[in-house]
């Protein structure tokens with residue numbers, strides 16, 4: 001069974017000044033197998049982030065179905081949803097905006113643990129809790145500290161980061177902190193929404209390599225969102241091309257990058273330069 005199944009997702013927003021609502025996601029469907037990466041590419045405004053938000057149920061679709069591991073996400077109660085959410089995390093584009101400047105790294109990375117522990121202590125009887133969550137619920141403050149440190153080490157940072165504030169870090173390091181925060185609850189699915197587009201080329205390359213290593217080590221499933229065909233080629237097993245909310249084409253990376261069916265995909269391929277050798 002695929003980890004993620006999305007069927008015929010539709011999302012529209014009202015148009016300023018009236019008129020029929022605009023479909024910003026229009027009949028989008030895909031499957032993602034465990035441990036694989038689905039790349040979503042398309043120009044600015046094509047609906048990539050909206051698909052990601054729908055999937056994590058940060059926003060509600062007008063229609064369609066989303067299943068995680070066979071479980072229908074759209075019919076979950078808000079309580080059930082909170083428990084499923086720890087299995088799915090998102091990393092945003094801008095590592096500067098994403099981190100609370102008044103929190104220390106230790107608090108930033110540990111916050112999901114604290115939130116879930118509180119949540120779980122309020123609700124003692126929950127079915128299908130993952131072992132991770134049971135452990136998080138029962139963990140002492142010291143165990144929590146160890147989890148924070150483990151998450152930081154996973155992304156190539158160490159204990160010296162714990163007492164520091166986001167402004168003391170470079171863009172690449174901040175994105176590592178975001179990643180540590182996303183990974184601390186041991187999610188299965190990580191949505192990467194243009195995770196390197198705010199970084200310069202060589203830093204971006206390091207983060208891309210880290211993401212690939214982490215995927216292999218932790219058996220993560222990714223949705224990797226980007227404007228860049230070379231980046232999606234580097235990361236993705238399968239690629240979905242979006243244009244104005246609609247699927248242009250979908251297929252294996254090689255097929256999409258080397259034998260695209262659609263003129264639009266060919267234009268995207270021609271528009272982005274090759275990756276610098278530092279990545280490949």
Ligand SMILES: Nc1ncnc2c1ncn2[C@@H]1O[C@H](COP(=O)(O)OP(=O)(O)OP(=O)(O)O)[C@@H](O)[C@H]1O
Pocket residue numbers: 013014024042043044045046047048049050051227
């Ligand atoms: N809350 C909202 N209300 C109204 N329109 C919205 C809302 N969120 C997104 N949109 C519109 O939906 C369309 C798709 O937006 P989305 O952010 O998904 O695009 P994107 O592909 O992620 O673009 P980018 O590459 O710039 O991040 C855009 O036209 C955007 O203006």
Ligand SMILES: [Mg+2]
Pocket residue numbers: 048049050193
């Ligand atoms: Mg976006």
